[in-house]
Amino acid sequence: xxxxxxxxxxxxxxxxxxxxxxxxxxxxxxxxxxxxxxxxxxxxxxxxxxxxxxxxxxxxxxxxxxxxxxxxxxxxxxxxxxxxxxxxxxxxxxxxxxxxxxxxxxxxxxxxxxxxxxxxxxxxxxxxxxxxxxxxxxxxxxxxxxxxxxxxxxxxxxxxxxxxxxxxxxxxxxxxxxxxxxxxxxxxxxxxxxxxxxxxxxxxxxxxxxxxxxxxxxxxxxxxxxxxxxxxxxxxxxxxxxxxxxxxxxxxxxxxxxxxxxxxxxxxxxxxxxxxxxxxxxxxxxxxxxxxxxxxxxxxxxxxxxxxxxxxxxxxxxxxxxxxxxxxxxxxxxxxxxxxxxxxxxxxxxxxxxxxxxxxxxxxxxxxxxxxxxxxxxxxxxxxxxxxxxxxxxxxxxxxxxxxxxxxxxxxxxxxxxxxxxxxxxxxxxx
Amino acid sequence: xxxxxxxxxxxxxxxxxxxxxxxxxxxxxxxxxxxxxxxxxxxxxxxxxxxxxxxxxxxxxxxxxxxxxxxxxxxxxxxxxxxxxxxxxxxxxxxxxxxxxxxxxxxxxxxxxxxxxxxxxxxxxxxxxxxxxxxxxxxxxxxxxxxxxxxxxxxxxxxxxxxxxxxxxxxxxxxxxxxxxxxxxxxxxxxxxxxx
Ligand SMILES: Cc1cc2nc3c(=O)[nH]c(=O)nc-3n(C[C@H](O)[C@H](O)[C@H](O)COP(=O)(O)OP(=O)(O)OC[C@H]3O[C@@H](n4cnc5c(N)ncnc54)[C@H](O)[C@@H]3O)c2cc1C
Numbered sequence: 001x002x003x004x005x006x007x008x009x010x011x012x013x014x015x016x017x018x019x020x021x022x023x024x025x026x027x028x029x030x031x032x033x034x035x036x037x038x039x040x041x042x043x044x045x046x047x048x049x050x051x052x053x054x055x056x057x058x059x060x061x062x063x064x065x066x067x068x069x070x071x072x073x074x075x076x077x078x079x080x081x082x083x084x085x086x087x088x089x090x091x092x093x094x095x096x097x098x099x100x101x102x103x104x105x106x107x108x109x110x111x112x113x114x115x116x117x118x119x120x121x122x123x124x125x126x127x128x129x130x131x132x133x134x135x136x137x138x139x140x141x142x143x144x145x146x147x148x149x150x151x152x153x154x155x156x157x158x159x160x161x162x163x164x165x166x167x168x169x170x171x172x173x174x175x176x177x178x179x180x181x182x183x184x185x186x187x188x189x190x191x192x193x194x195x196x197x198x199x200x201x202x203x204x205x206x207x208x209x210x211x212x213x214x215x216x217x218x219x220x221x222x223x224x225x226x227x228x229x230x231x232x233x234x235x236x237x238x239x240x241x242x243x244x245x246x247x248x249x250x251x252x253x254x255x256x257x258x259x260x261x262x263x264x265x266x267x268x269x270x271x272x273x274x275x276x277x278x279x280x281x282x283x284x285x286x287x288x289x290x291x292x293x294x295x296x297x298x299x300x301x302x303x304x305x306x307x308x309x310x311x312x313x314x315x316x317x318x319x320x321x322x323x324x325x326x327x328x329x330x331x332x333x334x335x336x337x338x339x340x341x342x343x344x345x346x347x348x349x350x351x352x353x354x355x356x357x358x359x360x361x362x363x364x365x366x367x368x369x370x371x372x373x374x375x376x377x378x379x380x381x382x383x384x385x386x387x388x389x390x391x392x393x394x395x396x397x398x399x400x401x402x403x404x405x406x407x408x409x410x411x412x413x414x415x416x417x418x419x420x421x422x423x424x425x426x427x428x429x430x431x
Numbered sequence: 432x433x434x435x436x437x438x439x440x441x442x443x444x445x446x447x448x449x450x451x452x453x454x455x456x457x458x459x460x461x462x463x464x465x466x467x468x469x470x471x472x473x474x475x476x477x478x479x480x481x482x483x484x485x486x487x488x489x490x491x492x493x494x495x496x497x498x499x500x501x502x503x504x505x506x507x508x509x510x511x512x513x514x515x516x517x518x519x520x521x522x523x524x525x526x527x528x529x530x531x532x533x534x535x536x537x538x539x540x541x542x543x544x545x546x547x548x549x550x551x552x553x554x555x556x557x558x559x560x561x562x563x564x565x566x567x568x569x570x571x572x573x574x575x576x577x578x579x580x581x582x583x584x585x586x587x588x589x590x591x592x593x594x595x596x597x598x599x600x601x602x603x604x605x606x607x608x609x610x611x612x613x614x615x616x617x618x619x620x621x622x623x624x625x626x627x
Binding site: 397 | 468513515521
């Protein structure tokens with residue numbers, strides 16, 4: 001958008017006066033030359049970078065990200081199913097550079113909230129007026145004893161898209177007909193609550209068409225999961241769920257689905273009651289905020305970052321904001337849509353704060369699509385506002401799930417809308 | 432700055448002076464509008480193929496559409512659930528935000544012959560209300576350069592009464608169907624999709 005000019009200034013002081021703020025006498029507090037450093041170029045970080053630059057091109061935005069490109073987790077389950085290529089979920093940072101974002105290929109190793117500096121593995125020290133931390137998740141490998149970062153090279157979690165997505169796809173392709181794919185689902189809270197169940201659906205979809213004697217077994221520490229009714233209805237329709245010949249079986253925590261240990265050598269998972277062998281195993285361990293959020297002391301005991309939901313400023317360290325999966329924004333889920341929405345609220349607040357303005361009222365949305373089978377998509381949506389108690393609340397009477405009696409036409413449209421969402425969110429974030 | 436300057440600025444922003452206290456704790460049109468971009472594209476210009484571009488449409492059409500979703504008068508997959516999340520004031524603020532934005536078009540695969548035939552049909556059956564080849568924002572949406580998948584959904588919704596067809600449009604569509612059959616409707620969609 002345009003640079004700070006006189007008309008904007010008049011507008012600014014005018015509205016501030018009306019809102020009852022103390023602005024004193026006109027005093028230019030523009031954000032020109034102010035510095036924002038963003039840690040992590042995923043959905044949250046990239047969106048924040050773009051939207052800050054769109055709102056105020058006077059702000060210098062530096063985004064630090066170790067990878068040259070980004071693979072979206074969303075639609076990576078379609079890669080596993082062979083429905084799309086890994087390249088179709090790969091995005092570069094050229095779009096952000098076009099918005100004037102300074103993209104630095106490096107890893108942040110420390111953040112000093114007192115000195116207001118960020119240090120990188122490459123030895124750079126970047127100073128900031130405001131820092132936005134969006135490192136996504138880290139995996140708690142030992143939540144499944146026997147699992148580790150090293151074992152994950154051959155028994156992938158594929159919960160960060162990229163090379164592991166490709167590995168898991170190759171294993172599915174190599175698996176003989178009649179094999180068993182085991183998905184170990186994580187405990188709450190975790191990235192993308194419907195994700196493991198969409199993954200089971202799309203792997204079953206692939207197997208049904210290519211290796212119909214095979215099975216997908218989900219071992220779950222939980223007793224219920226996101227969109228459960230809609231998933232199981234879809235599984236009945238496509239994969240014989242609930243029958244002896246079902247291609248998908250879900251074992252809840254209560255039924256012994258919690259995995260107590262894993263032996264990579266024999267590809268065996270020890271449950272509370274029995275043990276399970278898999279031909280292909282996908283372990284999605286417990287999760288926490290990305291490591292740097294922990295190193296920087298931004299996390300609580302549970303490993304996630306508490307924030308003020310109006311600005312996403314950390315309640316631990318002033319001047320540092322946390323968005324995306326790493327932040328605590330419940331009832332918003334840890335989703336890409338939510339990360340994008342949170343980042344925009346944060347970007348607007350950061351621009352306001354750098355310009356000496358009181359941040360405005362936020363508004364947030366989440367929509368998560370899942371593809372269950374051919375021409376069968378489902379979704380959950382919510383609109384959120386900031387409640388009087390200072391907490392995020394979903395607007396009552398709004399949002400919710402695809403109706404259980406949705407027509408075939410509407411379920412088919414949801415698949416097309418899921419793909420349209422993918423086109424738009426990736427462009428809104430990286431374009 | 433005097434009262435006059437402040438109040439005229441407020442009017443510029445589309446707010447009545449008396450409504451400031453409510454407006455002060457309401458999210459801005461931009462804040463609200465930005466939440467739509469995940470599906471409808473940055474500033475309301477969609478990358479397609481099924482979510483429509485909502486940039487550049489009139490505030491009246493935006494408000495009508497959202498209100499009919501909110502009331503359940505218009506069926507949809509997800510918008511009926513989302514529209515219920517906003518007050519009438521918020522919907523108006525979003526309407527103003529999007530009406531200001533340019534409708535950006537992307538190239539769409541289309542059949543040139545069908546598009547050409549569609550252009551003629553448009554002149555005959557549609558141009559009276561959807562002026563300038565459907566380019567103009569009027570009582571209805573902007574058709575020129577709208578996503579073809581969306582246009583097909585919309586036409587299907589009108590035909591299957593998931594969405595109320597305005598009377599004049601119903602008559603024209605009946606005529607078109609009688610004269611040209613489904614091929615005529617398809618040609619129209621190719622015409623709109625061909626426009627850049
Ligand atoms: C299988 C699957 C399916 C999904 N499907 C959907 C879906 O359909 N819809 C939906 O809305 N969401 C979906 N999600 C969730 C979505 O992918 C995440 O919620 C989203 O990516 C979160 O964004 P983020 O910015 O918090 O983290 P990320 O997108 O993971 O980005 C974090 C970035 O930070 C970088 N980083 C980490 N540490 C550092 C450091 N120290 N220095 C610099 N950079 C660092 C990383 O390299 C990474 O690029 C899905 C997830 C999975 C796993």
